[in-house]
Amino acid sequence: MVRKPTSKETARKPNMREAILAAAEELFATNGFNAVSVRDIAQAAGANPGSVTYHFKTKDGLLLEIYRRHCGPMNLRRSELLAAARRVRDLQDRLEAVVRAYVVPAFTSGSDLAGGGARFTRLRAVMSAEGNEVARKIIAQTFDDTSHAFIDAIHDSLPHIPRTDIVWRSHFLLGALYYSLVTPDRVSRLSRGEADGSDAASAIEQLVQATVAAFQAPALDQAAPVRRRPVVSSKT
Amino acid sequence: MVRKPTSKETARKPNMREAILAAAEELFATNGFNAVSVRDIAQAAGANPGSVTYHFKTKDGLLLEIYRRHCGPMNLRRSELLAAARRVRDLQDRLEAVVRAYVVPAFTSGSDLAGGGARFTRLRAVMSAEGNEVARKIIAQTFDDTSHAFIDAIHDSLPHIPRTDIVWRSHFLLGALYYSLVTPDRVSRLSRGEADGSDAASAIEQLVQATVAAFQAPALDQAAPVRRRPVVSSKT
DNA sequence: ATGTGATTTGTACTATCGTACAAAAGATCA
DNA sequence: TGATCTTTTGTACGATAGTACAAATCACAT
Numbered sequence: 050m051v052r053k054p055t056s057k058e059t060a061r062k063p064n065m066r067e068a069i070l071a072a073a074e075e076l077f078a079t080n081g082f083n084a085v086s087v088r089d090i091a092q093a094a095g096a097n098p099g100s101v102t103y104h105f106k107t108k109d110g111l112l113l114e115i116y117r118r119h120c121g122p123m124n125l126r127r128s129e130l131l132a133a134a135r136r137v138r139d140l141q142d143r144l145e146a147v148v149r150a151y152v153v154p155a156f157t158s159g160s161d162l163a164g165g166g167a168r169f170t171r172l173r174a175v176m177s178a179e180g181n182e183v184a185r186k187i188i189a190q191t192f193d194d195t196s197h198a199f200i201d202a203i204h205d206s207l208p209h210i211p212r213t214d215i216v217w218r219s220h221f222l223l224g225a226l227y228y229s230l231v232t233p234d235r236v237s238r239l240s241r242g243e244a245d246g247s248d249a250a251s252a253i254e255q256l257v258q259a260t261v262a263a264f265q266a267p268a269l270d271q272a273a274p275v276r277r278r279p280v281v282s283s284k285t
Numbered sequence: 286m287v288r289k290p291t292s293k294e295t296a297r298k299p300n301m302r303e304a305i306l307a308a309a310e311e312l313f314a315t316n317g318f319n320a321v322s323v324r325d326i327a328q329a330a331g332a333n334p335g336s337v338t339y340h341f342k343t344k345d346g347l348l349l350e351i352y353r354r355h356c357g358p359m360n361l362r363r364s365e366l367l368a369a370a371r372r373v374r375d376l377q378d379r380l381e382a383v384v385r386a387y388v389v390p391a392f393t394s395g396s397d398l399a400g401g402g403a404r405f406t407r408l409r410a411v412m413s414a415e416g417n418e419v420a421r422k423i424i425a426q427t428f429d430d431t432s433h434a435f436i437d438a439i440h441d442s443l444p445h446i447p448r449t450d451i452v453w454r455s456h457f458l459l460g461a462l463y464y465s466l467v468t469p470d471r472v473s474r475l476s477r478g479e480a481d482g483s484d485a486a487s488a489i490e491q492l493v494q495a496t497v498a499a500f501q502a503p504a505l506d507q508a509a510p511v512r513r514r515p516v517v518s519s520k521t
Numbered sequence: 522a523t524g525t526g527a528t529t530t531g532t533a534c535t536a537t538c539g540t541a542c543a544a545a546a547g548a549t550c551a
Numbered sequence: 552t553g554a555t556c557t558t559t560t561g562t563a564c565g566a567t568a569g570t571a572c573a574a575a576t577c578a579c580a581t
Contacts, residue, residue: 065558081415083319087539097560102540104558178414178467179317189474196475216476217491221461228460231414238425239432240452255453259499266498269490301528322568333530338570340528 066104068094070118073111074165078172082112082181109183112176116187119169124195126154135202144206145261148222151199152256155226156249167230167249174227203264210268222260229256302340304330306354309347310401314408318348318417345419348412352423355405360431362390371438380442381497384458387435388492391462392485403466403485410463439500446504458496465492 072094076085087108091098105111130150137143155170176184196219204215229236229252236246245251308329312321323344327334341347366386373379391406412420432455440451465472465488472482481487 079416081317081319083317084415086537088537098539099541099561100559102542106540108539175414177464178411179320180315193474200475213476213480214491216472216480217488218495220465220472220475220482221457221492221495224461224464224467225457226460228413228463229456231460236452236456238429239436239456240449244449244452246456252453254505255450256457258502258505259454259457262502263495263499266494269494323570324568335531335570335572336529338572342570344569 065094065096065100069096069101069104069111070115074115074168074172077112077115078168078175081175081179083179112181112183113187115169115172116184116191119165120187120191123154123166123169124191127151127195128198130154131198131202135205140206144203144264145257147199147202147206148257148260148264149253151219151222152226152253152260156230156253170226171230174231177227207264210264214268215264218260218263218266221263222256225256225260301330301332301336305332305337305340305347306351310351310404310408313348313351314404314411317411317415319415348417348419349423351405351408352420352427355401356423356427359390359402359405360427363387363431364434366390367434367438371441376442380439380500381493383435383438383442384493384496384500385489387455387458388462388489388496392466392489406462407466410467413463443500446500450504451500454496454499454502457499458492461492461496 069090073085073090076090076093087101088098090111091101101108101111105114127150130153131147134143134146134150137146154166157166173184173188177188200212200215200219203219204210204212207215229246233246233252236244240246305326309321309326312326312329323337324334326347327337337344337347341350363386366389367383370379370382370386373382391402393402409420409424413424436448436451436455439455440446440448443451465482469482469488472480476482
């Protein structure tokens with residue numbers, strides 16, 4: 050219903066570039082990068098294989114563009130929610146708000162893309178599992194800042210827990226988050242149909258509740274495990 | 286396949302069949318199924334591509350054999366540890382013992398294969414992410430019984446928590462477990478070198494501690510999906 | 522030593538991969 | 552309308568995929 054002054058700016062046809070991106074996102078997220086061919090993507094998008102080359106040059110370029118499309122909005126959303134969470138006074142409530150600020154944007158759309166949040170997060174999970182190089186580079190330089198910000202925020206809410214423990218637990222959080230998006234059917238199956246693993250709202254509430262409790266667990270005093278010393282070397 | 290009384294049945298050379306299995310396991314676990322070619326595997330094993338066909342017929346057959354090799358021992362080990370855990374009197378201690386019985390065999394070898402436990406579990410994580418069909422079938426018919434047994438055992442230790450919540454939380458546990466094996470370097474990076482993500486002992490202790498706390502979290506009463514109510518000041 | 526069955530090798534076949542590129546089609550504006 | 556730019560199509564090429572199969576090799580009982 051948007052009026053069109055001149056019908057020049059957008060193709061009247063359903064934008065093929067977008068269709069290819071959406072199809073690739075879906076296929077990569079469910080089957081992995083190498084299992085999906087450029088021809089598969091083109092067919093799913095109702096396009097010609099050559100069209101993919103025209104718009105994105107290479108298959109890697111297509112993946113890169115998917116990341117570019119989502120990373121900005123999602124991290125922006127996370128920053129906003131994190132800033133709001135940091136202003137919560139009560140420490141217990143703040144911890145939950147921080148965790149929620151991390152989890153919610155991963156499940157819901159970070160931009161105008163319909164339901165793109167969960168799909169993109171699932172894509173990230175799969176690329177991570179496959180050790181995809183293109184993804185690894187983008188992740189390290191795009192998400193590590195965000196991760197540190199969240200770890201710091203959580204640490205502020207739990208000053209008595211060593212940072213190392215916070216890192217481990219936030220790592221577990223991301224793993225649980227990823228896995229919830231990768232195989233939601235497993236939840237439905239193991240609960241004998243009593244839970245719907247693909248229901249984002251349930252997943253978020255369950256994940257937040259469980260994770261807050263995990264963060265609040267007592268610290269692991271490393272004293273006992275005398276085995277190997279905790280790596281004194283420099284960074285890396 | 287017919288066994289002979291004489292000592293001729295096994296190859297005297299460093300068993301090439303084993304070498305191929307080990308190489309495939311490693312490559313699949315780190316790069317995914319489709320990213321690895323039969324030629325890659327053969328080269329890593331110091332074998333000829335045709336040798337893979339001879340021993341395993343197809344690439345899927347090779348993956349199938351990897352699963353067959355590990356599933357039995359790992360589930361046996363888990364059953365033993367679970368049975369022992371169930372005999373722990375104290376409910377709190379029993380919960381931890383049950384979680385440990387689930388986690389430990391995934392990190393350590395379930396058979397005589399050196400360090401094969403973690404590698405195989407990582408393989409499972411990657412196949413799960415890729416939605417591999419061969420793996421999905423085996424998993425559903427091999428691990429679901431074990432998963433139900435663990436869920437029941439945990440539920441026994443936490444009778445006041447709805448089974449649905451237990452299922453979600455055990456799902457998160459598996460996701461965290463998988464992710465710890467998939468990208469251990471992320472832990473090292475985010476902790477700025479203070480933690481070693483690839484140290485199995487640390488991973489186990491951290492995971493057990495965090496997971497026990499997550500299971501002990503209060504139940505999510507699904508009664509009213511009320512507004513996002515950040516627990517105003519109910520208890521404090 | 523020699524025969525025999527179990528393995529390993531080398532090679533070849535077909536299918537499909539990612540990508541390139543010229544031609545066709547469509548859109549925009551003088 | 553025709554000129555020009557953007558997008559789509561169709562096709563082709565070289566590389567590599569999984570797999571098959573005959574020949575060569577090996578280990579060992581005789």
